[in-house]
Amino acid sequence: MxxxxxxxxxxxxxxxxxxxxxxxxxxxxxxxxxxxxxxxxxxxxxxxxxxxxxxxxxxxxxxxxxxxxxxxxxxxxxxxxxxxPDHWYPKLPEKRARVDEYTAWHHANTRLHSSTVFLHEVLFPLMMGQPTNPAKLEKALSDLDGTLDKLENMFLKRQAFLCGEDISLADLLAVCELMQPLSSGRDILKNRPKLLIWRSRVQSALSDSFDEAHAIVYRLRDKFTAKL
CATH class of the missing domain: 3.40.30.10 (Glutaredoxin)
Structure with a gap:
């Protein structure tokens, strides 16, 4: 401008x-x-x-x-x-409300549970030298599983993206959270073909900016898996 x-x-x-x-x-x-x-x-x-x-x-x-x-x-x-482009945060009230609906839900669900898995599997052991607590990790994974169910069945349903047929801020916020556990080599979407296809669509729509921003996650993954 x-x-x-x-x-x-x-x-x-x-x-x-x-x-x-x-x-x-x-x-x-x-x-x-x-x-x-x-x-x-x-x-x-x-x-x-x-x-x-x-x-x-x-x-x-x-x-x-x-x-x-x-x-x-x-x-x-x-x-x-x-x-x-309007698809990111549409001006039409109904379409905008769909994005707002997801972002209002996001913080206490997708963000919370993906972050908790990352904390227990990567941050505490790798960066703070604390051993992983298997019970807490299992609980975090179970909570995250419930969130992934909602992403598939409530938001994604049969459409291409979380809030419609084009990418929006909802997809961007969600995908960055769901990439975080990959830092330990854990792909939380590997048994969820519908969400895997969605993630590929999002990556495609974001092109180079996606991989550039996630370079640090890929480096951590390589470092973590090399220790196994």
């Missing part, structure tokens, strides 16, 4: 919502710069970053002095302010 400075995104690509924001910026060719914030080094706790986001979390978007701190809000803001 003429006259606008590039937006600045504060991201840690180990974070699923951060990857979603980066993919959206790249895929839609929105002028941007990235400030990398390494959570593992505590960079979100510096006085400078805390001033920007008192919650000390990423992602954060800065757009001409306007600061936004939640991935869902960031993506919807970008889709509204920048001239991106």
């Amino acid at each position: 003429a006259g606008r400075q590039a937006v600045k995104a504060y991201l840690d690509l180990m974070s699923q919502p951060c990857r979603a924001v980066l993919i959206f910026l790249k895929n839609n060719k929105i002028p941007h710069t990235v400030e990398h914030i390494a959570i593992r080094k505590g960079q979100q706790k510096t006085p400078e970053f805390t001033k920007l986001n008192p919650m000390q979390k990423v992602p954060v978007l800065e757009d001409n002095g306007f600061v936004l701190t939640e991935s869902d809000a960031i993506l919807k803001y970008l889709a509204t302010v920048y001239n991106v």
